[in-house]
Amino acid sequence: MSDDYAFAPGGPRPAIRVGIGYDSHRFAPPGPLILGGVPIPSDVHLEGHSDGDAVAHAITDAILGAAGAGDIGELFSDRDPANAGKDSIEMLRTAVGRIARDGWRVHQVDVTIVAERPRVASHRELMRERLAPALGVQPEAVSVKGKTNAGLGWVGRGEGIACVAVATIVAMQS
Ligand SMILES: [Zn+2]
Numbered sequence: 001m002s003d004d005y006a007f008a009p010g011g012p013r014p015a016i017r018v019g020i021g022y023d024s025h026r027f028a029p030p031g032p033l034i035l036g037g038v039p040i041p042s043d044v045h046l047e048g049h050s051d052g053d054a055v056a057h058a059i060t061d062a063i064l065g066a067a068g069a070g071d072i073g074e075l076f077s078d079r080d081p082a083n084a085g086k087d088s089i090e091m092l093r094t095a096v097g098r099i100a101r102d103g104w105r106v107h108q109v110d111v112t113i114v115a116e117r118p119r120v121a122s123h124r125e126l127m128r129e130r131l132a133p134a135l136g137v138q139p140e141a142v143s144v145k146g147k148t149n150a151g152l153g154w155v156g157r158g159e160g161i162a163c164v165a166v167a168t169i170v171a172m173q174s
Helices: 054-068 088-098 121-135
Strands: 016-028 031-035 038-039 105-115 142-147 160-171
Touching: 016 054, 031 142, 038 054, 038 121, 054 088, 054 105, 054 121, 054 160, 088 121, 105 121
Parallel strands: 105 142
Antiparallel strands: 016 160, 031 038, 105 160
16 A cells, blocks of 8 residues: 555545445335335335435435445434434435535436336436435436346335445535
8 A cells, every 4th residue: 555545644635435325115005106306106105214215315325425424324313203204305415415514525426226116217317307406416417227126036026126326426626
């Protein structure tokens, strides 16, 4: 390891960092389903203390992870009644504000939704438009992809949704 390694004590701060986030929620009646901030007509919703938006939650964890700022469970306790039914887009905004305190802003995010239903493609553009302002980026900087689990396991049985997100954050100009 060279002396100018960015994380060395007293070394220069890195200009870019990467974080990963994962989330899953179980389906339960009734609908609608909220995913990426978009209400999707459905006979089920995602069970959870908040609105269950697994896309927003995975991105939130990716952003916090990139900044080394803990995780969504620390920022929003599921024991706090104030977080019941909470709009997860607002949680995302709060996480963006949290990393801004440390001098970071979101550069880009990439999300994969793993579910047998709904089909993501027809909702992708709306999700990008809804997520982008909360992240402080243009919709082009938000990628949302969907895939099935090929019928395997709990996702394959249609019991719920899994979501993986990667975020890059960059140092704000000081
Ligand atoms: Zn969640």
